[in-house]
Amino acid sequence: MAIRPGGELATRPLHFIWIADCSGSMSTDGKIQALNNAIREALPLMRSVADDNPNAEVLVRALRFSGGAEWHVKPTPIGEFKWTDLRAHGQTDLGYALNMVAEELRIPPMSERALPPVLVLISDGQPSDDYIGGLEALMHEPWGKKAVRIAIAIGEDADTDVLQQFIGHPDLKPLQANNPEALVRHIKWVSTAVLKSASSPASQAAGVPLLTHMPLPALPPASDPTLVDDVW
Template sequence: MNDLNSLMPGGGISRRSLHFFILADCSGSMKVDGRIQSLNYAIASIAPTLINWEREQEQAQIFVRAIAFADQAWWHIESPQPIDLLNWVPLTHVEKGLTSMGAAIRMVADAISPEKFEPRSLRPVILLITDGKPTDVEEFEIGLRELFSLPAGKAAIRLAVAIGQGANVSYLSRFINDPDIPVLVAENVDQIAVKLTAATLAISKMSSIGSDRKQVSEQIILPAVNSFIQADDDTIV
């Protein structure tokens, strides 16, 4: 193309954005068996998977934000961080902290409201990780209503990882709100990274144009759900 032909009307083009929200439980129980440390390790270790996907797909630019929740919810990463520049600052548990999951869901709903969310983005991804159940049940109900009332909230890919037996899967299933996508249960701390990796692979597949969400669930999430003990990369792939 010569110089004239290379002129493009408007202010330029770019790939679409994929906004990835991590909602991480920092309640008091997350100190049990080193869960919070395992969670930090798992989150840090999924970054390369996402970076590889971003490079291979050449479709979207991934931006990460994170909300932590215990007695309240707060932004751990408020400004969208490009995945390849992500420097994960470890979360710490809040001693005797509650599980304000509802407040966290309300925060993410606010972040993807029409006033704040760019319409051209790919469907946002919301990953909820917890070892309990919401202690702010009323806020949880309000949060779900707010989330599902939003176009981007309805469109979002919502996944959940339950850590240990104390996690209440029924609340997480209501958050996912898709019968094809089960909750990923990490029976012990060793499985947190495995389940998060499965979730990440599922996210990347589901975010691709022409993907079949149900098929991705069957190929990636269900095997990960069914691999209770010896889950490894072979199971995921």
């Protein structure tokens, strides 16, 4: 048979980005360590979901923000991804972080053939810089607008209005985690159910109300919420 026409075949990249608040308040009551533990615990599940869909190339990275922001882990195939503990100190420069994410979602370096990226913002407080400017920069990028944006609020001091603005969809609310058990549950849901939906999305009709956001599976209920006290 003749040689297959065309260039190199490739699966579609799926960029999964943790955007982690590492401000000083995250160091209280074990919040930052609970986040480190939750992400580390979810990694095997994430790999398993990725293995189930070989047509998506899952690339994971992490951005930490406090006074400024920096890439904690560069884009890494999920099979090779290892979690290094985050440490917390300083301010909550969310705007700075969102500007950095926006830069990475430009075309290029992003490919037009990518799958919708997943952005997971985790925060326990209120932004200390111009977060609106950062959000505008993110939403200015086509991939910023099309990204699946999830937010996890740690503790009751988290500014859920800001997180809701980041999500930008009235039917999706920030996930509230007031204890380590809830945080693990939310992180696992994002790492599995959301990743699975994003890695094999069906086409969505543009201009049809309510269909312009990728449908997400329901969050599983807590095993028994009465057994776990709120600590944050």
